[in-house]
Amino acid sequence: MQPIGYRPTEEIPLFEAIESYAVRNFGPREFEAIKPQIKKLHDQRNEIVGMKSVDDVLLLEKYEKILISYYIGMSFIQKKFAFGTKDDTVKLCFPWKDSMTGEKKSSKTDLSLELNSILYNLAAVMNNIGTHTPLEGDAVKTISQKFQEAAWLFDYIKTTSESLLASCRSHDFTIENLQYNSTIQLAQSQYCFFKKAEAASMSPAILAKITYQLKSFFEEANKYLSIKRAASKDVAKGGIMTNTQFYCCYYNAIAHYYKGLEIKERAEDEGSGMGLAEGHLKYALSQLNECPTFDSRTKDSLKERIKLVQEAYEKVQEINKRVYYEGCKAEKDLEKIDSKNFTLHRSIQVKLEDDFPGAENFEVFLPTEVRKLEGEFQQKANKIINQSLESLNKLSADENQILTSHGLPQAIYSCSSVEEFPDDLWKRVSEFQQKGNIQFLESLMSGVAQSRKNCLNIINKCEQLVLQEENDDNTMRATYGSKWQRLPSSSLNC
Numbered sequence: 203m204q205p206i207g208y209r210p211t212e213e214i215p216l217f218e219a220i221e222s223y224a225v226r227n228f229g230p231r232e233f234e235a236i237k238p239q240i241k242k243l244h245d246q247r248n249e250i251v252g253m254k255s256v257d258d259v260l261l262l263e264k265y266e267k268i269l270i271s272y273y274i275g276m277s278f279i280q281k282k283f284a285f286g287t288k289d290d291t292v293k294l295c296f297p298w299k300d301s302m303t304g305e306k307k308s309s310k311t312d313l314s315l316e317l318n319s320i321l322y323n324l325a326a327v328m329n330n331i332g333t334h335t336p337l338e339g340d341a342v343k344t345i346s347q348k349f350q351e352a353a354w355l356f357d358y359i360k361t362t363s364e365s366l367l368a369s370c371r372s373h374d375f376t377i378e379n380l381q382y383n384s385t386i387q388l389a390q391s392q393y394c395f396f397k398k399a400e401a402a403s404m405s406p407a408i409l410a411k412i413t414y415q416l417k418s419f420f421e422e423a424n425k426y427l428s429i430k431r432a433a434s435k436d437v438a439k440g441g442i443m444t445n446t447q448f449y450c451c452y453y454n455a456i457a458h459y460y461k462g463l464e465i466k467e468r469a470e471d472e473g474s475g476m477g478l479a480e481g482h483l484k485y486a487l488s489q490l491n492e493c494p495t496f497d498s499r500t501k502d503s504l505k506e507r508i509k510l511v512q513e514a515y516e517k518v519q520e521i522n523k524r525v526y527y528e529g530c531k532a533e534k535d536l537e538k539i540d541s542k543n544f545t546l547h548r549s550i551q552v553k554l555e556d557d558f559p560g561a562e563n564f565e566v567f568l569p570t571e572v573r574k575l576e577g578e579f580q581q582k583a584n585k586i587i588n589q590s591l592e593s594l595n596k597l598s599a600d601e602n603q604i605l606t607s608h609g610l611p612q613a614i615y616s617c618s619s620v621e622e623f624p625d626d627l628w629k630r631v632s633e634f635q636q637k638g639n640i641q642f643l644e645s646l647m648s649g650v651a652q653s654r655k656n657c658l659n660i661i662n663k664c665e666q667l668v669l670q671e672e673n674d675d676n677t678m679r680a681t682y683g684s685k686w687q688r689l690p691s692s693s694l695n696c
Contacts, residue, residue, distance in 0.1 A: 203333040203390050204445065205256045206326040206383065207301040209319045209374060213251050217244035219294040223283060224567070227290065232566055239275070239560040246272040253323065257334040262327050269324040270553055273317060278558035280313045282567045287311070300372035301326070302379070307370045315370045318363045322374055325355035325383065332390060337397050346394035350548035353387030356380050357547055382426035384547075389419035389449070391545040406467065410460035411542035417453035418541055420446055448495045452504070455489035458482045459511050461539050466518055469526070476521060477528030478537060483515040485533050 220240050224233040246268050255261045284291040287310055296316040297308040309315035332348040335341055363375045373379055396412045424446045462482030469475035490508045495501055522528055679686045 203393070204329075204386060205333050206329045207256070208253050208323045208326050209301045210299040210304075211247075211251055211319065212297050213248055214294060214296065216247055216294065217241055219292050220279075220283065223292040228567060235563040236560070236567070239558075239563065243272060243275045243279070246275070250320070250323070253327075256330045259331055259335050262331045262334070265327045266324065266331065269320055269327060270556075273320045273324070273554060274556050274558050276313055276317060276320070277554075278561060278564075280317075282564050285310070285312055300374050302373050305372045307372050309367070309370050311367075312365075314363075314365045314367075318359060318366060318375065321355060321359050321362065325352045325359070325387075328352035328355065329383075329387060329390075337394065342394050342398045346391045346545065347548055349387045349391035349394070350545055351550050353384045353391065353545075354547040354549050356384035356387065358549075358551070378426040382423050385419055385423040385426070386446075388545050388547075389416060389423065392416050392419060392543070395544040406460040406463035408542070410457050410464055411540050412544065413453045413460060414457035414539045415541035415543050417450055417457055420449040420453065424450055445495075445497060448493050448497075448500065451489055451493040452500075452507075455486045455493065455511070456507070457539050458486035458489065458536070459514065461537065462486060462518065463514065465537065466521075474526065474528070476518065476526040478531045478535075480515070480518045480522050480528075481531030481533070481536050483511065483518055484530060485536060487511050487515050 217240055221233055221237075224236070249268050250265075250272060253265055255265075285294060287293060293310075295308050295310050296313070296319075297306060298315060298319045299306045301322070307315065328348050329352045332345045332352070335345050335348075337345060357380070359375070360377060360380045363371075363380075366375060392412065392415055396409070396416060399409055399412055427446060459482070462479045465475055465479040465482060469479055487508070490504065490511060493504060495504060519530075522530070675688065678688070
């Protein structure tokens with residue numbers, strides 16, 4: 203496992219700069235309300251400046267909490283305060299150095315460099331926690347998850363760092379470096395599964411798949427080390443590229459070792475295939491012997507692994523020679539090894555977007571530019587409203603003019619005064635009043651109702667007479683038959 207260095211920075215007057223801006227633009231009373239939060243951010247940044255340890259796990263866990271808290275705070279602050287070089291901004295320079303090359307970059311216009319550098323160091327801290335925590339018991343799962351979170355962070359920075367100005371970019375923020383680090387985290391997470399599986403003496407078939415995926419991760423990571431500057435950085439005198447190439451070779455050998463053991467077991471059950479098992483073990487041994495390492499941490503484990511594979515190879519070779527009589531398979535005839543991935547990117551975005559404690563104290567603070575925009579918006583809104591009112595007033599005047607030109611009575615849309623009723627309308631009202639007002643109308647309605655009733659009575663009597671005549675006609679026709687010459691009643695009544 204590989205430790206990752208931090209991006210160094212310097213102390214800056216964060217508290218003083220924000221205090222000056224807030225007092226100047228909002229007043230001392232308003233700043234007093236947010237003073238504790240700004241002081242805490244200032245102190246946290248000074249602690250970040252002093253980050254040095256890469257192997258003290260307790261200290262690394264403290265770093266992790268500080269970095270997350272500071273990131274949340276500064277992400278919130280940038281929404282409230284404008285940073286820049288003008289008088290109506292927070293005048294502050296954020297200096298950072300590249301973790302690999304030492305190249306110094308700084309930003310005065312925004313917090314992109316600051317926030318991305320914090321994320322980078324957070325990912326490095328998570329990596330270092332996993333690297334230096336003993337892989338024992340339940341800690342294996344926790345460490346694996348820590349690597350997965352670091353993998354997600356490095357991948358996430360590829361997106362967040364897109365806003366960085368070219369003048370603020372350095373090797374740390376190249377796509378190749380971020381992709382390399384992200385892939386290495388996945389490899390180290392996969393290693394945790396391998397370590398646990400090997401300790402549990404899982405089947406050679408499973409172990410072969412896990413280690414082959416490990417080899418694939420390191421192989422992929424090695425592709426991103428095409429940048430000469432990255433490859434030349436020493437890691438225990440071997441360089442990152444040499445170190446990564448070692449793990450490609452090493453885990454490829456381990457995969458073939460376990461594949462050989464898997465085929466050996468199968469050959470013992472089926473009675474053939476020991477030559478193939480011998481071929482995988484021979485290839486594994488040759489690969490391990492070709493794995494140069496300058497890292498003192500891996501030299502001892504490499505020796506032990508070579509010894510283990512050597513013993514297994516010699517044992518299978520002897521069994522094959524005495525029992526199976528099969529030729530040792532060449533490299534080109536070896537069986538393909540499938541891979542099994544047990545890792546993924548584990549997002550911590552929820553942690554990074556947590557609420558900033560004391561955010562309610564910042565409600566009165568808006569960046570100067572935002573306040574200017576607010577004023578401009580108000581002016582434009584008032585202008586639009588006034589223009590709309592003028593248009594409505596003009597339309598109303600035009601409407602009145604059209605109504606008047608057509609002689610339409612004012613009573614159509616306004617009855618607010620007596621003078622607005624036309625003379626003709628008043629004449630009709632007067633005639634109605636002279637005839638008795640509502641009593642006259644009720645008398646007329648009563649007469650109409652009585653006339654209707656009389657008409658209905660007459661109609662009913664006529665209907666009864668017609669029905670009686672029809673009944674009589676039917677009776678006579680039934681009595682006298684053909685002698686009754688009178689036309690049918692139905693013909694007469696049509």
